[in-house]
Amino acid sequence: MAKRIDVKDLDIYYGDFKAVEGVSMTVEPRSVTAFIGPSGCGKSTVLRTLNRMHEVIPGGRVDGKVMLDDQDLYAPSMDPVAVRRTVGMVFQRPNPFPTMSIKDNVAAGLRLNGIKDKKRLDETVEKSLRGANLWSEVKDRLDKPGAGLSGGQQQRLCIARAIAVNPQVLLMDEPCSALDPISTLAIEDLINELKSQYTIVIVTHNMQQAARVSDQTAFFNLKATGQPGRLVEVGSTQKIFSNPEQQATEDYISGRFG
Amino acid sequence: MSALTHVGTEVSTDRSDLMAKSSGRALRDRLARFVMWGSFALACVPLVWILVSTLLKGGHMLLSLDWWTLSQNGITARRVGGGAAHAIQGTLLQALVTAAMSVPIGVFTAIYLVEYGRGRLAKVVSFMVDILTGVPSIVAALFIYALWVTTFGFQRVPFAVTLALTLLMIPTIVRSTEEMLKLVPNELREASYALGVPKWKTITSIVLPTAFSGIVTGILLGLARVMGETAPLIILGPYTKSMAHNLFDGLMGTLPTMINQDRTEALQPAIDRVWGAALTLILIVFLLNLLGRFVGRFSKVS
Ligand SMILES: Nc1ncnc2c1ncn2[C@@H]1O[C@H](COP(=O)(O)OP(=O)(O)OP(=O)(O)O)[C@@H](O)[C@H]1O
Numbered sequence: 001m002a003k004r005i006d007v008k009d010l011d012i013y014y015g016d017f018k019a020v021e022g023v024s025m026t027v028e029p030r031s032v033t034a035f036i037g038p039s040g041c042g043k044s045t046v047l048r049t050l051n052r053m054h055e056v057i058p059g060g061r062v063d064g065k066v067m068l069d070d071q072d073l074y075a076p077s078m079d080p081v082a083v084r085r086t087v088g089m090v091f092q093r094p095n096p097f098p099t100m101s102i103k104d105n106v107a108a109g110l111r112l113n114g115i116k117d118k119k120r121l122d123e124t125v126e127k128s129l130r131g132a133n134l135w136s137e138v139k140d141r142l143d144k145p146g147a148g149l150s151g152g153q154q155q156r157l158c159i160a161r162a163i164a165v166n167p168q169v170l171l172m173d174e175p176c177s178a179l180d181p182i183s184t185l186a187i188e189d190l191i192n193e194l195k196s197q198y199t200i201v202i203v204t205h206n207m208q209q210a211a212r213v214s215d216q217t218a219f220f221n222l223k224a225t226g227q228p229g230r231l232v233e234v235g236s237t238q239k240i241f242s243n244p245e246q247q248a249t250e251d252y253i254s255g256r257f258g
Numbered sequence: 259m260s261a262l263t264h265v266g267t268e269v270s271t272d273r274s275d276l277m278a279k280s281s282g283r284a285l286r287d288r289l290a291r292f293v294m295w296g297s298f299a300l301a302c303v304p305l306v307w308i309l310v311s312t313l314l315k316g317g318h319m320l321l322s323l324d325w326w327t328l329s330q331n332g333i334t335a336r337r338v339g340g341g342a343a344h345a346i347q348g349t350l351l352q353a354l355v356t357a358a359m360s361v362p363i364g365v366f367t368a369i370y371l372v373e374y375g376r377g378r379l380a381k382v383v384s385f386m387v388d389i390l391t392g393v394p395s396i397v398a399a400l401f402i403y404a405l406w407v408t409t410f411g412f413q414r415v416p417f418a419v420t421l422a423l424t425l426l427m428i429p430t431i432v433r434s435t436e437e438m439l440k441l442v443p444n445e446l447r448e449a450s451y452a453l454g455v456p457k458w459k460t461i462t463s464i465v466l467p468t469a470f471s472g473i474v475t476g477i478l479l480g481l482a483r484v485m486g487e488t489a490p491l492i493i494l495g496p497y498t499k500s501m502a503h504n505l506f507d508g509l510m511g512t513l514p515t516m517i518n519q520d521r522t523e524a525l526q527p528a529i530d531r532v533w534g535a536a537l538t539l540i541l542i543v544f545l546l547n548l549l550g551r552f553v554g555r556f557s558k559v560s
């Protein structure tokens with residue numbers, strides 16, 4: 001059920017400020033695409049346009065096209081709420097709902113969308129927690145608050161929460177930046193498993209991580225400070241890391257700037 | 259930078275000067291502490307004074323069961339007896355009705371301002387709330403009087419009092435609720451949107467529950483304030499000694515008006531009753547505050 005994402009000539013604005021310019025790229029279904037690039041170049045901004053989270057910010061708007069298979073996400077008839085059900089998101093900082101137990105956190109997406117069937121909810125909770133490699137750690141305390149878990153566990157809880165609504169694409173914005181190396185590995189393993197079912201786009205500052213988990217890498221950069229960010233180069237991770245076409249990409253990857 | 263190197267040389271060359279410097283800081287620290295604790299103690303003086311004198315002069319009134327169950331019906335200033343039940347229930351009833359009217363308006367306004375309000379209208383609403391915050395209670399009371407009695411030609415009834423109190427309570431609820439809603443991290447809203455939950459559902463199921471105990475605390479504290487308001491009562495709700503339940507007809511006794519009624523009497527039974535009523539009011543307000551703080555403990559945002 002994973003879907004292909006096609007981005008065409010995307011310009012992204014915050015009010016009058018053009019943050020990103022002219023992005024075109026394709027993300028294949030059942031693959032992992034990594035976004036890399038220096039801070040402030042617009043990786044998060046581009047990611048958030050893929051599930052229409054960008055427009056949640058006052059003044060946020062886009063020009064251009066984002067296609068999910070053959071559907072235009074920004075067509076006037078498209079409901080942003082429906083888009084977000086199809087394209088899930090995991091944030092940089094783990095953000096479980098503080099009023100809810102572990103179980104309710106995972107079930108939140110379904111329950112808040114009106115699904116009450118207890119059996120189905122319980123099944124989904126277990127399936128999602130297993131999917132996020134968290135089940136064995138929390139199965140005895142499903143009714144305890146989600147905020148009581150460790151940072152790494154919370155992040156996996158957020159991943160479980162995101163996959164519980166059965167999205168077709170999963171966006172992750174630096175999901176490991178607040179985590180220790182062990183939790184990071186756990187999440188990378190998880191990404192590798194999830195890849196068989198979902199289309200995944202991940203933002204990361206960690207070159208090794210990009211190299212380890214992704215099939216395709218996109219390098220973003222600013223033309224100059226104050227200028228909009230743009231996509232410099234996108235290609236198979238192997239190629240980007242061994243033999244990039246642009247000098248800037250090579251410089252960034254080899255740590256010569258950024 | 260130069261200051262740093264300067265200190266550095268002092269450290270290496272002149273130890274005694276360094277000691278002098280740090281003891282100077284210690285002295286200033288002591289002075290600041292003294293001023294702080296002094297002001298705190300000063301602020302406590304009137305509070306303790308009020309508490310102790312009401313307790314001493316009115317405490318014995320509250321010990322009898324009659325105080326809590328009987329009204330002052332048929333009891334004159336020179337006679338001992340009767341109770342404050344009519345005033346207690348009047349105060350509580352009016353507070354309840356006030357809350358019932360102002361909580362929805364206040365909370366919804368706050369939700370609008372924090373979650374939806376952009377641009378012109380939100381600014382205007384926010385400005386209005388600011389103005390309302392500054393309206394003295396007597397002005398609110400006179401406004402309702404002008405509306406209720408002069409314009410509509412109705413009688414002065416307890417409901418008119420609650421209207422004036424509502425006017426005074428709305429801005430405090432709007433402001434306190436606004437503060438609590440702003441404390442809910444935006445990340446939680448985004449997490450909910452990202453699950454495909456619509457905005458209204460995000461507000462009712464994520465934002466409000468997260469801020470719930472804080473909102474309740476704000477309401478309780480606002481209610482405690484409004485219960486002691488006297489101007490609207492004097493202008494719109496004359497005192498009566500007997501039990502009353504009807505908000506739309508007749509008079510209704512309340513604790514502030516009970517105090518006001520007998521405060522000029524020189525006879526001991528009446529004086530005792532004034533102190534007793536004052537202590538009762540303080541007690542109710544205190545309990546509400548306590549409850550508010552207690553509920554605040556369960557806050558999910560800090
Ligand atoms: N809410 C916002 N309002 C206005 N401008 C914003 C907002 N968020 C980001 N920007 C701007 O958009 C540009 C891109 O920001 P973005 O957060 O996408 O960068 P990033 O590549 O994700 O950086 P990082 O690696 O530090 O997360 C920056 O110039 C930033 O200042």
Ligand SMILES: [Mg+2]
Nearest residue numbers: 043044045173
């Ligand atoms: Mg970012």
